[in-house]
Amino acid sequence: MRPLPEQRLHRPFEAGPYRMAMDLVSVAEADWFEIDRLYRAEMAEKRLLLAGSRDAVFAAMAGSDAARTEALEMVVAALVLHHPTWFSRGGIVVRNGLTEEGWRVGSIDPLELAGRLVQEDLCLIQNxxxxxxxxxxxxCFPSRWRLIDKIGKPLSAVHGPVPFYAERLARPVDRFMRHLRPGHIAARLNWSLLDDPALFQPGGKWRVDGGSGVTVENAGRCVFLRVERQTLRRLPESGAVLFAIRVHVYPLQRVIDSPERAVALAAAVRALPAEVQQYKSLLPFRAALFEWLESGSDSRGDRADPEAGSVGGAWTNETR
Known part of the structure; x- marks a missing residue:
C-alpha cells in the first residue's frame, strides 16, 4: 500500500484591503478530498465523537434521505476511482484499507458512512x-459553531452571526447555490487564528479578554492557523449541494518561515475590521501575536507593524 502524503500547508492570508467574497476556484474530482498522513488519527477522533457525542456531530432533517444516500454513492465512487489502493467496493460492502474497516451500505446512516471515509466534514444544502x-x-470538526444551532435553517440564518455576511455575501452565496451545475466542483479557503489546536471546537467565538495564555515567548507554539478547505458539489439526482470542509491546524512557527510571511500575516490581521477581530476571538492574544511576528522579522529589516497593513485578496473571508 502506497504511503500517505504529507499534510498540505495552506497559507491563504495575504496583504490587500479587507473584503468579503466567495473567491471560488474549480478543482478536478481527483482533488475533491485531501488525504494525508493525519488520516488515521482524524478518523479515530471521528469515531470517538460519533460514539460519545453523536447528537453534537451528526444531524439530519426529514426530507434529506435521498440526498444523504446520493452523497455516499458519489463519495465512494470518487474514492474508489481515484484512490483504489486505499478504498474498494464489492456489492454493498465498502472497504477502507487505511483503517482496515468495512461497512455494509445501509448498516449506518449513509452520510455518517461517507464522513467516516474522508477527513472532511460533510454538510448537505437543499433548496x-x-x-x-x-x-x-x-x-466532527466545527470551527467554533454548534450543529444544533444551525441545522434546519436557511444559509442566511446559518451565517447570521458573521459580521457583514448579510450585507455582502448572502445574495451571492444563495445565487451560487442555485446555479452550481452538476459535474463542477468549486473550492475556497477560509482562515482564522486560534489559541486552541483542537479539531472539535463547538464554542469560543466573541472572546475579548483573558484566558489565552499566549505570550511573545510561546506564540509560535500556542497560536494556530486554522484553515478550512471548503468544496461544493451538486448532487445531480437529488439536487442537493454537498459542502465538504477539510480542517487544517498549523502552529504559527510552521507557517511563518520568513520575515516576509511575518509581515504579511501581521498586515492581514491588522486590517480585519474590529467586528471581525472580536468575532474571531483575536483580541485576547493579538498583542502577543504582533510582538512575536515583529521579533521574527527584525533580522532582515522587515517589521510586522500592528498599526499598518491590510488584509484581503483571495481566500480571506469568514463565512461561518
Whole structure:
C-alpha cells in the first residue's frame, strides 16, 4: 500500500484591503478530498465523537434521505476511482484499507458512512422556501459553531452571526447555490487564528479578554492557523449541494518561515475590521501575536507593524 502524503500547508492570508467574497476556484474530482498522513488519527477522533457525542456531530432533517444516500454513492465512487489502493467496493460492502474497516451500505446512516471515509466534514444544502437550507451534516470538526444551532435553517440564518455576511455575501452565496451545475466542483479557503489546536471546537467565538495564555515567548507554539478547505458539489439526482470542509491546524512557527510571511500575516490581521477581530476571538492574544511576528522579522529589516497593513485578496473571508 502506497504511503500517505504529507499534510498540505495552506497559507491563504495575504496583504490587500479587507473584503468579503466567495473567491471560488474549480478543482478536478481527483482533488475533491485531501488525504494525508493525519488520516488515521482524524478518523479515530471521528469515531470517538460519533460514539460519545453523536447528537453534537451528526444531524439530519426529514426530507434529506435521498440526498444523504446520493452523497455516499458519489463519495465512494470518487474514492474508489481515484484512490483504489486505499478504498474498494464489492456489492454493498465498502472497504477502507487505511483503517482496515468495512461497512455494509445501509448498516449506518449513509452520510455518517461517507464522513467516516474522508477527513472532511460533510454538510448537505437543499433548496427551501426561504432559500438554500442546511439539512444534514456529519460535522466532527466545527470551527467554533454548534450543529444544533444551525441545522434546519436557511444559509442566511446559518451565517447570521458573521459580521457583514448579510450585507455582502448572502445574495451571492444563495445565487451560487442555485446555479452550481452538476459535474463542477468549486473550492475556497477560509482562515482564522486560534489559541486552541483542537479539531472539535463547538464554542469560543466573541472572546475579548483573558484566558489565552499566549505570550511573545510561546506564540509560535500556542497560536494556530486554522484553515478550512471548503468544496461544493451538486448532487445531480437529488439536487442537493454537498459542502465538504477539510480542517487544517498549523502552529504559527510552521507557517511563518520568513520575515516576509511575518509581515504579511501581521498586515492581514491588522486590517480585519474590529467586528471581525472580536468575532474571531483575536483580541485576547493579538498583542502577543504582533510582538512575536515583529521579533521574527527584525533580522532582515522587515517589521510586522500592528498599526499598518491590510488584509484581503483571495481566500480571506469568514463565512461561518
Amino acid at each position: 427551501g422556501e426561504d432559500g438554500p437550507m442546511f439539512t444534514a451534516a456529519s460535522l
